[in-house]
Amino acid sequence: MTDPDLVIRSADLSDIKYIMALEQGSIVHPWESKAIESLIVDKNKKCYVADLHGEVVGYVGAEIVLDECNIGNIVTHKDYRGRGFANEILTILLNILKRNGIAKVFLEVEHDNVPALSLYEKHGFVRYGQRRDYYGPGKDAVLMTKEL
Numbered sequence: 137m138t139d140p141d142l143v144i145r146s147a148d149l150s151d152i153k154y155i156m157a158l159e160q161g162s163i164v165h166p167w168e169s170k171a172i173e174s175l176i177v178d179k180n181k182k183c184y185v186a187d188l189h190g191e192v193v194g195y196v197g198a199e200i201v202l203d204e205c206n207i208g209n210i211v212t213h214k215d216y217r218g219r220g221f222a223n224e225i226l227t228i229l230l231n232i233l234k235r236n237g238i239a240k241v242f243l244e245v246e247h248d249n250v251p252a253l254s255l256y257e258k259h260g261f262v263r264y265g266q267r268r269d270y271y272g273p274g275k276d277a278v279l280m281t282k283e284l
C-alpha cells in the first residue's frame with residue numbers, strides 16, 4: 137500500500153535540483169536543467185513530483201500535442217522503490233490527462249527495463265513497435281501506447 141503521507145503535486149522551479157538528482161541517480165542520459173525547466177513552465181508539458189514529508193522521491197514528465205501525450209520519463213528515488221510510488225504518480229497523471237481530453241498516451245522504454253515494462257503493462261499500456269539501437273548499440277526501445 138502507498139504511504140498515506142505521499143503527496144503528488146505539480147512541480148515548481150524549486151524542484152529542478154531534486155528532479156536532476158533523481159535523473160542522475162537513475163538514467164543513463166539524464167536530462168539537463170533547461171529541459172526540466174521547460175517541463176515545468178511550458179503550457180503543453182506536465183511535470184509532477186512525489187513529495188514525502190517535503191522530500192522529492194519521484195517525478196514524471198510528459199508532453200502534450202493536441203489530444204495525445206508522450207511520457208518522457210518517470211523515476212522513483214532508488215531508496216523508495218517497490219513501495220507503490222510510481223504506481224501512484226502514473227495513476228494520477230493518467231487521470232489528469234483523461235480529464236483534460238487526452239485520448240492517447242505514448243512512451244518509449246528500454247527493452248530490458250523489466251520494472252518499467254511491468255509498471256506500464258500494469259497500467260494498460262500495450263506494445264506497438266520496437267526501435268533498434270534507440271538507446272545505443274544493442275539497446276532497443278519498446279514503443280508502448282494506451283488509449284484513455
Ligand SMILES: CC(C)(COP(=O)(O)OP(=O)(O)OC[C@H]1O[C@@H](n2cnc3c(N)ncnc32)[C@H](O)[C@@H]1OP(=O)(O)O)[C@@H](O)C(=O)NCCC(=O)NCCS
Binds near residue numbers: 219220222223255
Ligand atoms: C520503473 C520505476 C519508476 C518503478 O518505480 P517504483 O516506485 O519502484 O514502482 P512501484 O513500487 O510503484 O511498482 C509499480 C509496478 O511497477 C512494476 N515494478 C516495480 N518494480 C519492479 C521490479 N523490481 N521488478 C518487476 N516489476 C517491478 C510492478 O508492475 C509494480 O506493480 P506491483 O507492485 O503490483 O507488482 C523505478 O524502478 C525507476 O525509477 N527506475 C529507473 C528509472 C526508469 O527506468 N524509469 C522508466 C523510464 S521509461
